[in-house]
Amino acid sequence: DVKVTQSSRYLVKRTGEKVFLECVQDMDHENMFWYRQDPGLGLRLIYFSYDVKMKEKGDIPEGYSVSREKKERFSLILESASTNQTSMYLCASSFGGRALDTQYFGPGTRLTVL
Amino acid sequence: GQQLNQSPQSMFIQEGEDVSMNCTSSSIFNTWLWYKQDPGEGPVLLIALYKAGELTSNGRLTAQFGITRKDSFLNISASIPSDVGIYFCAGGNTGANSKLTFGKGITLSVRP
Numbered sequence: 001d002v003k004v005t006q007s008s009r010y011l012v013k014r015t016g017e018k019v020f021l022e023c024v025q026d027m028d029h030e031n032m033f034w035y036r037q038d039p040g041l042g043l044r045l046i047y048f049s050y051d052v053k054m055k056e057k058g059d060i061p062e063g064y065s066v067s068r069e070k071k072e073r074f075s076l077i078l079e080s081a082s083t084n085q086t087s088m089y090l091c092a093s094s095f096g097g098r099a100l101d102t103q104y105f106g107p108g109t110r111l112t113v114l
Numbered sequence: 115g116q117q118l119n120q121s122p123q124s125m126f127i128q129e130g131e132d133v134s135m136n137c138t139s140s141s142i143f144n145t146w147l148w149y150k151q152d153p154g155e156g157p158v159l160l161i162a163l164y165k166a167g168e169l170t171s172n173g174r175l176t177a178q179f180g181i182t183r184k185d186s187f188l189n190i191s192a193s194i195p196s197d198v199g200i201y202f203c204a205g206g207n208t209g210a211n212s213k214l215t216f217g218k219g220i221t222l223s224v225r226p
Contacts, residue, residue, distance in 0.1 A: 033213075040123075041218070042117060042202070042216055042217065042218035043157075043202070043216045048213060058213070090157070092156075102147060102159065102162050103147075103159075103204075103214055104159065105149075105156035105157045106156050107155055107156045108154070108156045110154070
């Protein structure tokens, strides 16, 4: 079974803090993704990566950065957290090739910024 | 970014009933996926469809890839309380670095 893990299930941070969200997958997937999920807005893509050290902006990259130094790990960084970044953050990964589009999700990190 | 159309936002059914959901797009996709999300958890893949007209079942769930490639349907038969959750559709196109486009999800409630 594909396993995608996220470093924290719940996180509380203060405005202005630097926040790191970690995601690890154990299936040698090429692609990794970070989404945020808010009520009424669905899933919105923040950043994705299709290879080590490669990254692409998604639909809402502002206020975020990412790092992919190893194939299995994809980190989302909030340089200076703000209250409007309070949200559920979901990491996903997928193979390349024919099954490219089938993404497998982690359990999510619920971040609260005070 | 583009989103797929899923409506209504919420559905309420009685235990034992069947329920159908559909998902529509203005764009063509060559992959359709259905996910379910339980409260406080990440979405879990239910069914993946890769061919127009394809009909695939997973237990009490059946999904179809529309022949126009612009829609997909999910049916749940004989609903049970654990079917409660948010059901998302997603469309994708195979290719380098392709992404998924998601619907906003339908929240399903099942009355015992």
